[in-house]
Amino acid sequence: MTTRSPENTATNRRVLSGMRPTGRLHLGHYHGVLKNWVRLQKGYECFYFVADWHALTTHYDAPQTMGEHVWEMVIDWLAAGVDPEQATLFIQSRIPEHAELHLLLSMVTPLGWLERVPSFKDQQRKLRDKDLATYGFLGYPLLQAADILMYRAAHVPVGEDQVPHVELTREIARRFNYFFGRGPNFDMEAQQAIEQMGKKAAKSFVRLKQMFNEKGDRAAHAEAIALIRAQPNINQAQQDLLAGFLEGRGKAILPEPEALLTEAAKMPGLDGQKMSKSYDNIIALRDEPKRVEQSIRVMPTDPARVRITDPGDPDKCPVWQLHLVYSDSETRQWAATGCRAASFGCLECKRPLIEKVLQQQEEIRQRAQPYESNPAKVKEVIHAGCQKARAVAAETMEIVREAVGTAHK
Numbered sequence: 001m002t003t004r005s006p007e008n009t010a011t012n013r014r015v016l017s018g019m020r021p022t023g024r025l026h027l028g029h030y031h032g033v034l035k036n037w038v039r040l041q042k043g044y045e046c047f048y049f050v051a052d053w054h055a056l057t058t059h060y061d062a063p064q065t066m067g068e069h070v071w072e073m074v075i076d077w078l079a080a081g082v083d084p085e086q087a088t089l090f091i092q093s094r095i096p097e098h099a100e101l102h103l104l105l106s107m108v109t110p111l112g113w114l115e116r117v118p119s120f121k122d123q124q125r126k127l128r129d130k131d132l133a134t135y136g137f138l139g140y141p142l143l144q145a146a147d148i149l150m151y152r153a154a155h156v157p158v159g160e161d162q163v164p165h166v167e168l169t170r171e172i173a174r175r176f177n178y179f180f181g182r183g184p185n186f187d188m189e190a191q192q193a194i195e196q197m198g199k200k201a202a203k204s205f206v207r208l209k210q211m212f213n214e215k216g217d218r219a220a221h222a223e224a225i226a227l228i229r230a231q232p233n234i235n236q237a238q239q240d241l242l243a244g245f246l247e248g249r250g251k252a253i254l255p256e257p258e259a260l261l262t263e264a265a266k267m268p269g270l271d272g273q274k275m276s277k278s279y280d281n282i283i284a285l286r287d288e289p290k291r292v293e294q295s296i297r298v299m300p301t302d303p304a305r306v307r308i309t310d311p312g313d314p315d316k317c318p319v320w321q322l323h324l325v326y327s328d329s330e331t332r333q334w335a336a337t338g339c340r341a342a343s344f345g346c347l348e349c350k351r352p353l354i355e356k357v358l359q360q361q362e363e364i365r366q367r368a369q370p371y372e373s374n375p376a377k378v379k380e381v382i383h384a385g386c387q388k389a390r391a392v393a394a395e396t397m398e399i400v401r402e403a404v405g406t407a408h409k
Contacts, residue, residue: 014046014153019033034077047153084384105142154255176253
């Protein structure tokens with residue numbers, strides 16, 4: 001194999017991120033994800049993938065739109081400035097090794113770990129109209145872990161709400177490494193160290209380890225680490241060995257990734273709520289200029305401004321939220337002062353916004369045009385990316401199969 005990624009996150013600059021194909025993207029996707037992808041590709045080895053299998057976990061009843069959505073989304077990526085010369089773009093289902101690693105990880109991942117993922121019950125509540133009592137939905141965090149671990153990524157760009165998913169991936173990697181990455185004397189040396197702690201401490205350690213491994217109890221983990229460090233009967237090497245034994249760390253067959261926290265972009269929709277297709281309040285990335293202008297012109301404003309002479313409060317106006325995203329400090333000062341003093345009407349306040357949004361979208365449309373006029377170019381980009389991604393995946397799976405005993409050479 002020719003591809004090798006260093007395991008140490010100090011030198012490993014590999015980033016993995018993906019997006020479900022739901023059709024054309026909107027400005028919320030651009031400010032929330034794509035701008036960050038463009039920035040990261042300049043300093044990291046980035047792998048960005050179309051998560052089509054993930055889309056099926058909640059939209060398995062509508063497969064007929066998947067194909068169109070995949071290609072439209074990739075065009076939006078390219079239009080936003082994601083560069084296939086700097087980043088590897090691929091489709092998840094084109095790399096069957098993802099499914100194999102997902103299966104192997106499922107052999108050692110406790111059900112309780114999946115059931116405690118915060119988004120599991122949250123999504124069930126939000127998508128009550130769908131039957132989500134499926135293994136695919138329960139197991140999607142494990143598939144997500146397989147996506148990350150397949151490329152031995154050191155960094156996963158996420159917002160704070162997604163950190164638990166990365167932490168679960170780290171725990172899964174530790175558990176996998178615990179079962180398949182330990183040396184022949186690992187268990188014996190760990191048991192010897194436990195016995196040296198003394199009966200009472202040893203009993204407590206075993207209990208805490210069980211609570212952490214079976215339930216993911218982080219308080220039990222912290223208590224166990226403190227117990228290890230407080231033992232006078234074992235040396236530093238044995239303490240480190242037991243910390244690894246507790247956490248499931250053996251040989252790092254699958255290195256643990258780190259969450260790369262990204263600033264949460266607050267992109268409001270046309271009604272002031274978060275921009276979302278489900279709220280029907282979006283501006284698509286490649287919307288027609290006339291539609292964009294009209295959409296912003298009719299946006300609601302501060303309800304207190306019934307007449308043009310009524311003073312307003314920018315903090316109660318959805319248009320002000322767009323100014324915070326698009327306008328410079330001088331324009332924001334002009335808009336806020338004019339609103340409070342009722343020195344001009346709401347339409348006047350919207351004009352610089354319309355200009356800024358249209359200017360940005362014109363650049364996006366220009367980058368999209370070569371791919372819209374020649375769809376074969378998009379497929380060439382994905383084909384090349386899939387080849388590169390599959391080479392990395394093949395290397396990982398060679399190591400994994402050897403570890404779990406399915407290489408059968």
